[in-house]
Amino acid sequence: AAIPADVDGARIVNADKEAGNWMSTGRTYDEQRFSPLKEINDGNVKNLGLAWQYKLDYNRGVEATPIIVDGVMYTTGSFALVYALDGATGKLLWKFDPHEDMTRAGEFCCDAVNRGVAVWKGRVYVGTNDGRLIAIDARTGQSVWQADTIADHSRSYAISGAPRIVHGKVIIGNGGAEFGVRGYITAYDAETGQQAWRFYTVPGDPTRPQETPELQMAVKTWTGDAWFKQGGGGTAWDSMAYDPELNLLYIGTGNASMWNYALRSQAKGDNLFLSSIVAINPDTGKYVWHYQTTPGDAWDMTATQHMILADLPIDGVDRKVIMQAPKNGFFYVLDRATGKLISAEKYAPVNWASKIDLKTGRPVFTGEASYWLKKGKVLVRPGFWGGHDWQPMSYNPQTGLVYIPKHVFAVTYENTPDYQYISNKKHFYQLGVAAADMKDDPADMEKWAKSWTGALLAWDPVKQKKVWEVPYKTIYNGGTLSTAGNLVFEGTADGRVVAYRATNGDKLWESPAQSGVIAAPVTFEANGAQYVTFMVGWGGAFPTFAGAASLDAGVRPWAQVLTYRLGGDAKLAEAHFAPLPTPEPPAQTASAEQITQGKAEFNGHCSQCHGINAVSGGVVPDLRRLSSGQHQMFASIVKGAFQQLGMPSYDGVLTDDQISLIHDYLIKRAYDLKAETPETSPPATN
Numbered sequence: 001a002a003i004p005a006d007v008d009g010a011r012i013v014n015a016d017k018e019a020g021n022w023m024s025t026g027r028t029y030d031e032q033r034f035s036p037l038k039e040i041n042d043g044n045v046k047n048l049g050l051a052w053q054y055k056l057d058y059n060r061g062v063e064a065t066p067i068i069v070d071g072v073m074y075t076t077g078s079f080a081l082v083y084a085l086d087g088a089t090g091k092l093l094w095k096f097d098p099h100e101d102m103t104r105a106g107e108f109c110c111d112a113v114n115r116g117v118a119v120w121k122g123r124v125y126v127g128t129n130d131g132r133l134i135a136i137d138a139r140t141g142q143s144v145w146q147a148d149t150i151a152d153h154s155r156s157y158a159i160s161g162a163p164r165i166v167h168g169k170v171i172i173g174n175g176g177a178e179f180g181v182r183g184y185i186t187a188y189d190a191e192t193g194q195q196a197w198r199f200y201t202v203p204g205d206p207t208r209p210q211e212t213p214e215l216q217m218a219v220k221t222w223t224g225d226a227w228f229k230q231g232g233g234g235t236a237w238d239s240m241a242y243d244p245e246l247n248l249l250y251i252g253t254g255n256a257s258m259w260n261y262a263l264r265s266q267a268k269g270d271n272l273f274l275s276s277i278v279a280i281n282p283d284t285g286k287y288v289w290h291y292q293t294t295p296g297d298a299w300d301m302t303a304t305q306h307m308i309l310a311d312l313p314i315d316g317v318d319r320k321v322i323m324q325a326p327k328n329g330f331f332y333v334l335d336r337a338t339g340k341l342i343s344a345e346k347y348a349p350v351n352w353a354s355k356i357d358l359k360t361g362r363p364v365f366t367g368e369a370s371y372w373l374k375k376g377k378v379l380v381r382p383g384f385w386g387g388h389d390w391q392p393m394s395y396n397p398q399t400g401l402v403y404i405p406k407h408v409f410a411v412t413y414e415n416t417p418d419y420q421y422i423s424n425k426k427h428f429y430q431l432g433v434a435a436a437d438m439k440d441d442p443a444d445m446e447k448w449a450k451s452w453t454g455a456l457l458a459w460d461p462v463k464q465k466k467v468w469e470v471p472y473k474t475i476y477n478g479g480t481l482s483t484a485g486n487l488v489f490e491g492t493a494d495g496r497v498v499a500y501r502a503t504n505g506d507k508l509w510e511s512p513a514q515s516g517v518i519a520a521p522v523t524f525e526a527n528g529a530q531y532v533t534f535m536v537g538w539g540g541a542f543p544t545f546a547g548a549a550s551l552d553a554g555v556r557p558w559a560q561v562l563t564y565r566l567g568g569d570a571k572l573a574e575a576h577f578a579p580l581p582t583p584e585p586p587a588q589t590a591s592a593e594q595i596t597q598g599k600a601e602f603n604g605h606c607s608q609c610h611g612i613n614a615v616s617g618g619v620v621p622d623l624r625r626l627s628s629g630q631h632q633m634f635a636s637i638v639k640g641a642f643q644q645l646g647m648p649s650y651d652g653v654l655t656d657d658q659i660s661l662i663h664d665y666l667i668k669r670a671y672d673l674k675a676e677t678p679e680t681s682p683p684a685t686n
């Protein structure tokens with residue numbers, strides 16, 4: 001029998017010759033996420049119906065882009081579970097559980113998410129949240145090798161992104177810049193798992209010679225050594241693209257460790273290669289060029305967002321470009337051979353810069369968002385989830401438009417000049433800045449929630465302007481898929497899967513998804529018919545950290561694969577949400593002052609997963625709803641009793657006094673919840 005997932009570089013380069021497959025994350029190395037398939041088109045998409053539904057194991061954030069080769073789908077759920085499914089029927093062929101180390105579940109910033117696999121010559125490759133890269137036999141579902149990608153286990157490194165494979169090398173970056181790490185990206189031999197090269201995105205110890213000439217150059221753009229103690233950041237946690245003709249691999253790098261520019265680098269220098277697009281040779285890992293989108297980033301304005309390669313007619317000349325809508329709110333078009341800026345315009349509301357100077361290629365800072373120079377709360381637009389986060393865009397060469405899951409998003413940042421960095425404290429955000437303070441008052445929370453909205457934005461990258469836009473209620477809608485059927489497909493935060501006409505944004509089809517959709521859909525052929533697949537599952541950074549705002553989406557986590565075809569008539573099985581009890585809290589014995597202290601401790605140590613002010617978006621337990629038994633064993637839970645269930649141990653991290661203050665605050669919040677009106681509570685179970 002033929003070898004399953006027998007994909008190599010030639011097949012990916014010639015992907016248009018077998019458009020029924022989706023063989024790498026962005027379908028093609030240029031990551032356009034455009035499919036030439038058009039059996040489903042703007043004339044008949046109204047007849048799209050469910051072909052099959054597959055329930056995933058964990059009801060947490062689902063972010064994978066499925067890979068489909070010769071009728072078999074390879075996809076992932078939370079905690080990097082890998083599923084091989086029959087593309088036509090959804091029947092499970094095999095499942096691979098990497099058995100992640102649950103005790104490390106507090107060491108990834110934004111839920112136990114995974115953005116999917118890569119395939120190569122009969123194998124499937126996945127990165128795990130605990131930092132392993134695993135090769136799996138595509139026929140048996142058994143692991144062949146695994147590599148530990150973590151350079152320093154005293155730090156909280158993780159993996160959330162999908163690997164890419166070029167010339168037989170599996171390339172993967174890491175997450176962790178919020179905790180304090182030094183970013184890098186590594187290539188492994190696909191056959192053996194041997195490390196081929198590692199590219200550090202920020203310099204190492206400034207008192208010693210750097211590993212490479214480009215880091216020798218980069219280290220001059222940092223000041224002092226606080227940044228080095230904290231790691232520097234610049235994690236390449238998501239996007240890559242590859243140009244086979246130029247033989248250049250493009251990586252997007254992230255924010256600094258720590259965010260606070262004054263504390264980390266005395267508010268001096270560009271701090272290379274933070275928030276940059278870096279072109280490297282995929283065979284050697286050697287630097288070729290870089291373009292920094294946010295010099296001296298102080299806000300988590302990463303350039304890890306999706307990058308698309310295309311040939312665009314600019315001033316009458318076809319240019320080879322790379323396009324990105326990073327968090328900072330500007331849409332960039334660069335020459336991808338040289339890294340030279342061609343154009344950049346605002347695609348979302350921005351207050352930190354007035355424009356990007358085309359002569360220098362640098363932003364013109366307004367100073368409005370420079371919180372390290374100010375007292376009190378400073379509004380930053382866009383805030384840390386950006387004008388656009390990791391959710392993939394798509395580019396349709398027929399309409400010439402890029403389809404962006406856009407955010408309208410601003411938060412306050414406040415300088416904390418007395419902040420002390422605590423060396424090597426794991427699973428503990430160390431930003432050096434107080435971000436997004438929401439009041440406990442439900443009305444105040446609602447105000448925040450209402451000000452954070454989203455849209456599907458169709459953007460002309462040549463004219464650098466909006467062509468049409470479909471508004472959404474909240475941020476964190478799904479990635480997009482474009483097809484030659486003049487369609488754009490997108491799932492929404494509020495639990496729908498939708499098809500729009502690519503030319504004008506008319507909504508042509510929609511169906512319920514039972515949960516929020518953040519992943520990007522794909523399309524493929526099986527048995528001669530075209531299918532469209534949506535990975536469904538509410539989670540990721542938004543509902544975990546800002547539960548209060550995410551409740552506005554009106555969804556709860558329910559993870560599944562939904563696949564559609566014309567005339568599909570499968571019946572959508574019901575979702576079964578666990579009940580949300582409001583048990584009687586224990587008596588409140590703490591003083592108002594203790595509760596205030598408890599709030600600060602909670603938001604400092606727990607809000608990253610359990611939500612600011614303990615309002616859960618439903619992904620992990622709502623701590624306002626603890627049972628009396630859980631209240632009784634509260635301290636032991638915090639010290640590790642539920643480690644194997646994913647609740648990290650804070651033994652030795654939090655003192656008994658701190659734990660007790662946090663408990664006081666949660667008891668207060670449990671009473672608040674009981675007193676709240678039904679409108680501000682999560683959606684009822686169905």
Ligand SMILES: O=C(O)c1cc(C(=O)O)c2c(n1)C(=O)C(=O)c1cc(C(=O)O)[nH]c1-2
Nearest residue numbers: 110113160175176177178235237254540541
């Ligand atoms: O700096 C980092 O290392 C890092 C990692 C990740 C991640 O690995 O998912 C995210 C972010 N940052 C981040 O800033 C962010 O907004 C984000 C959203 C998500 C998500 O999956 O919803 N992950 C991440």
Ligand SMILES: [Ca+2]
Nearest residue numbers: 177254255300
């Ligand atoms: Ca980040």
